Amino acid sequence: MKKFCTSSIVVLIMLMITLPSLLWAGETLDSVLKKGFVTVGVNGSLFGFGQPDEKGVWRGLDVDTGRAVAAAVFGDASKVKFIPLTAVQRFTALQSGEIDLLCRNATRTLSRDTAMGLNFVSVNYYDGQGFMVPKKLGIKSAKELDGATICVLPGTTTEQNVADFFRSHGMKWKPVVIEQTAQLSKAFFSGRCDCLTSDASQLAGARAVAPNPADYVILPDIISKEPLAPAVRHGDDQWRDIVDYAVLAMIDAEELGITSKNVDEMLKSKNPKVQRFLGVTKGNGKALGLDEKFAYNIIKQVGNYGEVFERNVGVNTPLGLKRGLNALWTKGGLMYSPPFK
Amino acid sequence: MASRQHSSSNRTAFWQDPDKRAIVYQVISLGIVLMVGYYLFSNTMANLERQNIATGFKFLDNESAFEIGESMISYSAADTYGRALLVGVLNTLKVSFIGIIITVILGTIIGIARLSSNWLVSRLAAIYIEVLQDIPVLLQLFFWYALFYQFFPSPRQALKPLPGVFISNRGLVFAVPAHHPVHFYMLLMALAAVVGSYFLRRWARKRQEETGKYFPVWRVSLLLVIVLPLIAWIAGGAPTAMNIPVLRGFNFVGGLNISPEFTALLMGLVLYTAAFVAEIVRAGIQSVSHGQTEAAMAIGLTPGQILNLVILPQALRVIIPPLTSQMLNLTKNSSLAVAIGFPDFVSVANTTINQTGQAIEGIALIMAVYLIFSLTTSVFMNWYNKKSKLVER
Numbered sequence: 001m002k003k004f005c006t007s008s009i010v011v012l013i014m015l016m017i018t019l020p021s022l023l024w025a026g027e028t029l030d031s032v033l034k035k036g037f038v039t040v041g042v043n044g045s046l047f048g049f050g051q052p053d054e055k056g057v058w059r060g061l062d063v064d065t066g067r068a069v070a071a072a073v074f075g076d077a078s079k080v081k082f083i084p085l086t087a088v089q090r091f092t093a094l095q096s097g098e099i100d101l102l103c104r105n106a107t108r109t110l111s112r113d114t115a116m117g118l119n120f121v122s123v124n125y126y127d128g129q130g131f132m133v134p135k136k137l138g139i140k141s142a143k144e145l146d147g148a149t150i151c152v153l154p155g156t157t158t159e160q161n162v163a164d165f166f167r168s169h170g171m172k173w174k175p176v177v178i179e180q181t182a183q184l185s186k187a188f189f190s191g192r193c194d195c196l197t198s199d200a201s202q203l204a205g206a207r208a209v210a211p212n213p214a215d216y217v218i219l220p221d222i223i224s225k226e227p228l229a230p231a232v233r234h235g236d237d238q239w240r241d242i243v244d245y246a247v248l249a250m251i252d253a254e255e256l257g258i259t260s261k262n263v264d265e266m267l268k269s270k271n272p273k274v275q276r277f278l279g280v281t282k283g284n285g286k287a288l289g290l291d292e293k294f295a296y297n298i299i300k301q302v303g304n305y306g307e308v309f310e311r312n313v314g315v316n317t318p319l320g321l322k323r324g325l326n327a328l329w330t331k332g333g334l335m336y337s338p339p340f341k
Numbered sequence: 342m343a344s345r346q347h348s349s350s351n352r353t354a355f356w357q358d359p360d361k362r363a364i365v366y367q368v369i370s371l372g373i374v375l376m377v378g379y380y381l382f383s384n385t386m387a388n389l390e391r392q393n394i395a396t397g398f399k400f401l402d403n404e405s406a407f408e409i410g411e412s413m414i415s416y417s418a419a420d421t422y423g424r425a426l427l428v429g430v431l432n433t434l435k436v437s438f439i440g441i442i443i444t445v446i447l448g449t450i451i452g453i454a455r456l457s458s459n460w461l462v463s464r465l466a467a468i469y470i471e472v473l474q475d476i477p478v479l480l481q482l483f484f485w486y487a488l489f490y491q492f493f494p495s496p497r498q499a500l501k502p503l504p505g506v507f508i509s510n511r512g513l514v515f516a517v518p519a520h521h522p523v524h525f526y527m528l529l530m531a532l533a534a535v536v537g538s539y540f541l542r543r544w545a546r547k548r549q550e551e552t553g554k555y556f557p558v559w560r561v562s563l564l565l566v567i568v569l570p571l572i573a574w575i576a577g578g579a580p581t582a583m584n585i586p587v588l589r590g591f592n593f594v595g596g597l598n599i600s601p602e603f604t605a606l607l608m609g610l611v612l613y614t615a616a617f618v619a620e621i622v623r624a625g626i627q628s629v630s631h632g633q634t635e636a637a638m639a640i641g642l643t644p645g646q647i648l649n650l651v652i653l654p655q656a657l658r659v660i661i662p663p664l665t666s667q668m669l670n671l672t673k674n675s676s677l678a679v680a681i682g683f684p685d686f687v688s689v690a691n692t693t694i695n696q697t698g699q700a701i702e703g704i705a706l707i708m709a710v711y712l713i714f715s716l717t718t719s720v721f722m723n724w725y726n727k728k729s730k731l732v733e734r
Binding site: 087088091092095111112114115116117145146147148149154156159160162163164166167173174175176177178179180183184186187190191192194233234235 | 389391392393394395406407408409410417418419483487489490491495510511589590591592594601602679680681682684688691692694695696697698700
């Protein structure tokens with residue numbers, strides 16, 4: 001019980017030290033196939049991205065990304081094990097080999113891509129950091145936050161962004177840093193802080209489960225770029241390609257108009273792009289070291305990016321997020337997949 | 342004969358000589374430890390290198406770029422990781438030091454109350470001990486913290502028990518005397534009073550041993566500590582300007598602020614550890630046989646004198662060793678601060694680890710800092726233990 005976060009880090013380090021070197025080039029896929037499931041690090045308490053529902057079934061955009069990888073590797077989206085991780089634990093868990101893949105709303109940055117020994121793949125959610133305040137404060141812009149006490153999660157780019165923002169505007173603030181997301185939200189909603197800062201999607205997720213969601217407002221200011229992407233370890237290019245193209249397959253499927261509902265009909269499509277995508281024309285699967293039907297399996301079992309988005313975070317969910325930057329490039333967004341050929 | 346004995350001891354093979362065998366065992370176990378250590382180290386370094394993870398302590402000089410909620414030294418996001426970690430070390434020291442002092446005082450009072458002949462007092466002390474010992478300290482921390490932010494009003498509706506004192510869910514804010522150069526001289530005078538009291542006590546003890554005359558050292562010392570700084574204050578023109586907290590924007594500006602995180606952590610640690618200390622004190626007092634008390638009463642000592650001159654000096658020998666380990670527990674438990682948002686050393690180190698990705702260096706620093714804290718406490722307490730041992734004459 002004591003020092004729950006530190007002890008877990010220590011355990012992870014012990015693992016890192018003692019694990020035999022079974023994790024290197026090309027071997028992640030082998031070890032995943034051998035154990036029969038993909039181990040995916042997820043958030044665990046972020047509504048819309050990674051959280052078990054009341055029946056204990058994992059739900060969320062990041063969770064579905066993990067399922068897509070399982071569908072690509074095994075042809076079965078259920079062959080996946082989710083491990084909830086705090087922001088502080090997540091990278092160590094990946095470095096040490098405890099998880100095969102990290103899908104935990106992690107921002108891709110230069111230092112994480114290099115010195116931390118991680119490789120980020122294609123972005124599955126374009127986000128940006130925002131501020132949420134109680135409506136009764138009557139604040140309209142983040143620039144009015146001088147002197148505020150702000151609740152913030154540790155170990156995230158958030159902590160740096162908000163420091164940068166206040167420094168560049170010559171404003172003062174006071175952080176309250178609590179490790180567990182649930183404890184942090186509780187502190188904010190009961191008034192310990194004037195403001196909660198995080199990625200805008202996370203703020204929407206926190207507000208969706210607040211006691212009185214209507215009492216809080218997310219300010220229009222977005223102070224950072226947060227390209228959230230799944231990550232894998234350095235040094236295994238094959239595994240990186242598999243994860244990357246599992247994400248891209250969902251995006252490409254939306255562009256090609258393939259959904260989980262029409263994917264079986266699409267198998268008969270005369271469009272050569274669709275034929276290559278679904279493995280009717282062979283080649284893509286072999287190149288990745290997977291079954292030729294990997295993309296078909298992803299779309300059939302998990303859905304295309306648009307379906308996954310609307311199901312987890314879209315306008316009809318409690319989060320009510322618009323596609324915005326996460327629309328397809330053909331619709332003014334940033335979601336763009338290289339051709340599947 | 343002599344030569345024969347010599348040759349017979351020569352003939353004893355070294356594996357039959359317990360002393361030599363012991364040396365061999367020591368060498369073997371040391372060798373195993375070193376080999377395992379080397380294996381772990383080289384394996385870790387190789388793994389880190391393979392994954393291109395940065396190593397070394399160079400990151401300490403880089404800009405930290407994160408803020409820390411409360412700090413005893415000036416700190417901003419533009420300072421280095423090294424300074425951020427120092428802020429954390431000082432915060433841990435602050436909460437441990439204040440916590441240990443209050444814990445020892447509170448624990449002693451409760452321990453003595455537990456033995457009180459007053460039924461109500463001893464029952465209440467027993468309930469306190471049983472309840473607080475049996476609830477995990479993390480839950481207690483959550484409880485105190487939640488109490489602060491759930492039940493106290495926002496700064497705009499802050500409670501005002503006294504003029505210049507405000508209690509809100511942002512903590513306790515109170516007025517302090519505005520900065521004035523005379524404060525420094527007052528501090529000097531207070532120090533002088535403490536030093537003076539020390540010599541006064543030595544003189545009084547010597548005089549009592551020689552002449553038997555009693556001198557009220559405590560009362561005079563207390564007077565010195567109050568009067569000397571007061572003289573400095575009056576000599577400095579008796580400045581009365583106060584730095585009064587004012588509600589401006591979101592929060593109070595000015596005055597001294599004690600955050601809910603710090604208060605919750607301190608309360609949780611103190612109340613929890615004091616329950617254990619109380620039991621240790623009770624055990625220590627009970628270890629002194631009742632005959633001693635009766636003997637002391639027979640020579641006409643007052644109850645206070647009996648406690649201070651007869652019972653406590655003997656009880657301390659039993660109390661100090663387990664008390665030391667409770668002090669260490671308090672220091673180590675202070676790392677639970679991460680759960681309620683007090684920026685202690687572990688909290689700052691966690692953020693550092695996450696921003697730099699250098700978990701091994703970070704954890705090594707955490708271990709080193711706590712080891713140093715613990716060893717220092719132990720060394721001091723061992724010295725005190727030796728000092729309070731029964732001197733046999």
